[in-house]
Amino acid sequence: MTATPTDRFAFDLHATDGMARTGVIHTPRGDIRTPAFMPVGTAATVKAMLPESVAATGADILLGNTYHLMLRPTAERIAHLGGLHRFMNWSGPILTDSGGFQVMSLADLRKLTEAGVSFKSHIDGSKHMLSPERSMEIQKLLGSDIVMCFDECPALPADRDRIATSMQLSMRWAQRSRDAFGDRPGHALFGIQQGGLEQDFRAESAQALTDIGFDGYAVGGLAVGEGQEAMFGCLDHATGVLPVDKPRYLMGVGKPDDIVGAVKRGIDMMDCVLPSRSGRTGQAFTRRGVVNLKNARHADDPRPLDEGCTCPACSNYSRAYLHHVFRAQEMILGMLLTWHNLHYYQTLMQGMRDAIAAGRFVAWEADFHAVRAQGDIEPV
Structure with a gap:
């Protein structure tokens, strides 16, 4: 993390290559190099x-x-x-989501109204109400640097009427979020574009958010089961109707090839639980694709997971050891593979930033796919 003297939130776009962009988001707590991947610390910790x-x-x-x-x-x-x-001992920037997606997907007995969403906690059944105003209050109490508007995200597939109704409600909630957020120098508020896979709704949502005015804009409502082809098809037009001079954040994405495809289509920020969740279940992301350490082929393999990787798992441990600690259900497996996966993701982002800056993103992307297509190294 790089210290910065700025006392405000700002975005500098340094270079473009096609739709792909690289730049820096400046915050009082440090700079964010884009394209950026944000590890998910759900409960104030990145697991393991x-x-x-x-x-x-x-x-x-x-x-x-x-x-x-x-x-x-x-x-x-x-x-x-x-x-x-301070609570989680992280001095750099933190983005907090609005809570809307989790309410819709996790909470019990939820009731959606114009005012917000009432629900019962999945932990203890206690009753709560989450509204645009309450979401802004919670995120202010947390002290997050980038705050997300409160929105509603319908599961796909859904019919056009349902998508339109949901999107228009989210736009009304966006205005209420903006009003409740107020003037907070050094802190940013992002609006969330909705509209499912419907091009006209995405454009309508983008115009409504732009009219309200935000520090950044997220593409919401994707990576919810629609498939990569549909997601990319949506991004082909969804990013183009968002302001050029503000960061664009694709929420909840994703696999390495999802991320590369999103950056190709103009996305600046992404987040996903996949690197940490996969690490805890014995899956590692490498240049040559996903390696499953639970497979018996690794039991006698003295080679590193990825000989080109400099993370602790690859520098100090063999595939045989990683296979062993997975079979033995030792905690170190999740620690090592999560570190490796996050390292791989950040290396991926740095590779794209360098390629965009050099004007060679197309060649970089072709090499990325070619190496992955080779598959894992041959067994010993």
């Missing part, structure tokens, strides 16, 4: 990682989860203890 280790992978910013933190330990408790940065 120390904050210092996450920083060592090259991450400039983390994501925290409003829904989970409001339920446990509560935003008020975190504020009393000095805010989320």
